[in-house]
Amino acid sequence: MKSIQKEATVGFEETNDALVTVTPSAIGQGITVELVSSVKRQYGEHMEALIVATVTEAGYTDVHVKVVDKGAWDYALQARVVAALNRGDVA
């Protein structure tokens, strides 16, 4: 599993989008998620699982993912998370 080298942010706080920030965590911390969303009560569990699955599929661990969601569909959330990881993986 890979880990990111630096904090990185992607996306916008705009309708159907999400602002995603990834921060490196200490070794062994795994993937942690902090979700801010007006639909957290309805979809929070699904979104958090999707974020963890996306990070795992991209091959990363020991990362904290903060998502400020503005109604992003699943694909948009995935795209933002992967883009943030890519940006964070550049020394």
Add this chain to the structure above:
Amino acid sequence: MNTDAKSRLRRTMMFVPGNSPKMINNADLYGADTIMFDVEDSIFVSQKDAARLMVKYALKAIPFNCETAVRINHVTQTPFGIDDLKAILPSKPDLIRLPKTESVDEVRLVTKMIEEVEQREGFPAGSINIICAIESVRGLYEVRAIAKEPRVVAIALGGEDFIADLRTQRTQRGIEFYHARSEILLAARDAGIQAIDTVYAEVANLEGFRQEVTDIKDMGFDGKSVVHPTQISIVHEIYTPTEKQIAHAVKVLACYKDAVANNKGVLAVDGKMIDGPIVVRAERIVAQARAAGILAEEGYEDAK
């Protein structure tokens, strides 16, 4: 291999910024024949990485009804084009639009990458095709060879860059595009592919837009690039055949079908001899009428 892709109805190709999920989510609602996700000029350099991933995931996730295209960055003149293709091709867009095309080498480079992805992903050969935008004098001088590359199904005029290259400006009468439009159209026809006209950026000027669409349709263009949903219905209206044209076309096709079925050699409709080009024109009119929703599928069968 890609005969259908060369004749598909493309009256409107609507540009959608590739880094805007809100616009992507709504893109299919307006009835454009093709939606063109843009990761080129509408995307800041600092957002290219995010935009190409947004388009990649959108194409995988959303079952678009219309044709999908992606305008990538230039493959040799920018550091982004190849990465765009690597990210986006596995999501199987119908078309890749090459900007500022100036040589067949660019087209061949992209063709090779498409073929590799089609084989690797198990897509049928010919699933992903190419539309080339001509946006410079150099490109225009190469358009005849570019149009004949086997994956290329259409040539588009990229007008804003082209007039910058000419050192002139946009006019309503379109004199600045006179030669380029003619050359592109002829090259496309010579290669048996389509010609798509440039955008009309004055979104609020619907009358000016209507006039320009009428002009380019009369020239022979297959469709127009659009930048706003309000432009779509105008293009489709202008590209919709009249009732009289449809009635005649339906009759021609019905008689042609009857003649083929019964081995009748010579064919006449309303006293006029019918030959190949007339049948092809009738088929195009019927296709346009169906696309406009004013003729049911297989509607001509009972019209004899």
